[in-house]
Amino acid sequence: MTYQLPSQQEFSARVLDWYDANARALPWRSLPGQRPDPYHVWLSEIMLQQTTVVTVGPYFDKFLTLWPTVQHMAAAPLDDILTVWAGLGYYARARNLHKCAIDICDKFAGTFPNNREDLLTLPGIGPYTAAAISSIAFDRAEVVVDGNIERIIARLFRIDTALPAAKKPITEYAAHLTPCGRPGDYAQALMDIGATICTPRNPKCAQCPVSVTCTAFAEGDMERYPVKAPKKAKPTRRGVIFWIEAEGGVVLLRRREEKGLLGGMMEFPSSPWQEAAIAPDAALEQLRESAGLNINGPMIHKTLVRHTFTHFHLELQPVVLVMAQKANLSLPGSSWVRPEEFENYALPTLMKKVVTSVQSPQTDFL
DNA sequence: AAGTCGGGGCA
DNA sequence: TGCCCAGACTT
Numbered sequence: 001m002t003y004q005l006p007s008q009q010e011f012s013a014r015v016l017d018w019y020d021a022n023a024r025a026l027p028w029r030s031l032p033g034q035r036p037d038p039y040h041v042w043l044s045e046i047m048l049q050q051t052t053v054v055t056v057g058p059y060f061d062k063f064l065t066l067w068p069t070v071q072h073m074a075a076a077p078l079d080d081i082l083t084v085w086a087g088l089g090y091y092a093r094a095r096n097l098h099k100c101a102i103d104i105c106d107k108f109a110g111t112f113p114n115n116r117e118d119l120l121t122l123p124g125i126g127p128y129t130a131a132a133i134s135s136i137a138f139d140r141a142e143v144v145v146d147g148n149i150e151r152i153i154a155r156l157f158r159i160d161t162a163l164p165a166a167k168k169p170i171t172e173y174a175a176h177l178t179p180c181g182r183p184g185d186y187a188q189a190l191m192d193i194g195a196t197i198c199t200p201r202n203p204k205c206a207q208c209p210v211s212v213t214c215t216a217f218a219e220g221d222m223e224r225y226p227v228k229a230p231k232k233a234k235p236t237r238r239g240v241i242f243w244i245e246a247e248g249g250v251v252l253l254r255r256r257e258e259k260g261l262l263g264g265m266m267e268f269p270s271s272p273w274q275e276a277a278i279a280p281d282a283a284l285e286q287l288r289e290s291a292g293l294n295i296n297g298p299m300i301h302k303t304l305v306r307h308t309f310t311h312f313h314l315e316l317q318p319v320v321l322v323m324a325q326k327a328n329l330s331l332p333g334s335s336w337v338r339p340e341e342f343e344n345y346a347l348p349t350l351m352k353k354v355v356t357s358v359q360s361p362q363t364d365f366l
Numbered sequence: 367a368a369g370t371c372g373g374g375g376c377a
Numbered sequence: 378t379g380c381c382c383a384g385a386c387t388t
Contacts, residue, residue: 048383055374055382089372092386126385146383164367191383200381201377231380232369261371310371349373 005176006213012179012186018209019189026053027060032185038112038137039070045129046097050090053195059088071110074101082264082346091263091348096124114138136184143175144187148194153177154226155198155216162227170226198222236313240283241270241305243320243358244295250336253345261309265346268354269293269334273314280319291331297323302357307350314350318357 023032028044030036043063047056062084067073073081078098085094100122104112113119115138119130131142145153150163153170161169179186197204203222205211216222244252253266269291271283278286280299287293302318337345342355 045383050371050382050384051373052375052382087373089374090384092371093384096385124385128384132383144383147381148383188383195383229368263371308373310373311369 006210008177008179011177011210011213012181014209014212015186015189015193016179016182018193019185022192023185023189024192027057029188033182035139035184036137038114038133040064041133041137042070042100042112042125042129043097045132046093046100046124047088049093049129051088055088059085070101070104070112073098074105078264079346083344086265086346087349087352089349091265092259093124095258095264099123100125112137115140116142132187135187139182139184141178141180141183143171143178144183144190145171145174146191146194148191148198149174149187151200151226152190152194152198152210155203155222156210156214158215158219158221158225160227162229164229166226232311234308234312235275236315237273237275238277238315239271239273239317240278240280241268241316241318241354242284242287242295243268243302243318243354244293245320245322246336247323247325248338250338252334253337253347254331254334262348262350265348265351267347267351268318270316273316280317284319284321293331295321295323297321300363303360303362305350305353305357307353316350316354318354320358 020032023029028036028040044056044060047059066084067076076098078095081094081098082091085091088094103122104110108118112133113122114134116130116134119125119133120127125133128144128146131144132146134140135142135144145167150167150170153159153173154166157173159166159169193208193210197208201223205214205217205222208214208217211217214222216225242252246252252269254269256262256265256267258264269287271278271286280301284295284299288295298321300320302320305316305318307314307316339355339359347355
């Protein structure tokens with residue numbers, strides 16, 4: 001069976017008509033046809049990378065309140081950005097956000113570049129985000145392809161090539177369909193349709209404005225698309241993490257390496273995270289040597305903390321050590337903090353789980 | 367092309 | 378549980 005490509009005019013008209021009647025009111029979105037603030041578009045697009053609209057909402061509002069312009073953000077310390085970003089994940093985004101704000105102030109005189117090529121030179125802005133900002137904020141007819149639009153296109157044309165190899169043909173189909181008029185609204189409309197109608201499972205084709213031109217709908221095998229490469233199994237890593245408390249109720253925090261997993265974020269001292277489990281006694285001895293810490297006191301085991309990262313599971317055994325002495329050891333990048341002050345530190349969700357475990361009355365054994 | 371990089375919501 | 382999400386960056 002052969003299918004005919006829908007005309008760009010017919011397709012985009014269906015999409016834009018749907019948008020005029022169904023556009024969601026989102027904090028970073030202007031009225032249909034209106035150009036929003038590029039700073040708002042940029043900030044929202046970075047936050048929305050691999051992150052849902054519902055999750056981003058409160059973070060977007062808080063960032064705009066604290067840093068209303070790109071100049072404000074560029075002037076802020078990176079640690080402040082990380083503290084407010086804490087919990088949103090993919091912390092390289094926060095580091096690149098800060099770098100990007102500085103670059104815009106230094107290299108573009110504080111004005112957002114208004115085209116895809118210049119946007120691509122900025123840290124944290126890749127092919128998708130450059131096209132999205134360019135079309136949404138500057139009304140340029142760029143080809144915007146995110147995960148939602150990938151799924152829509154793959155279903156419209158029943159693309160059997162598996163992702164990520166399918167990215168190229170998908171982009172070609174998308175380019176054919178992208179209109180010159182209202183490109184920003186068109187892109188946002190397709191993303192809305194992907195998020196609410198053309199969902200990964202149980203797509204609501206009865207509500208879809210373009211189901212009439214969808215070959216997967218015609219064949220009834222929508223959920224087969226997009227085809228994806230099989231994923232690797234996640235190994236489990238384990239470790240012991242220490243809540244070291246000194247006189248006055250202060251607890252030891254240290255900063256992680258600038259790059260890599262949870263880069264630049266704060267943590268409680270812990271053993272390395274490896275597949276082979278390590279005993280708390282051995283972990284403490286390692287910490288004494290590596291950190292030069294003279295730690296002593298009885299160890300109290302708290303409830304195991306489980307956490308899943310993108311490519312491994314983690315099991316951390318929290319151990320509480322209350323020392324009957326003053327917090328007189330000072331390591332570079334570490335600080336003694338009272339738990340009431342934790343909100344002012346860049347603690348990722350994993351570390352907040354450790355706080356919850358330690359502060360719950362339950363213990364494994366004494 | 368494959369691996370790294372969070373966290374939450376969903377069936 | 379596994380899958381997905383307005384992906385970018387490194388190797």
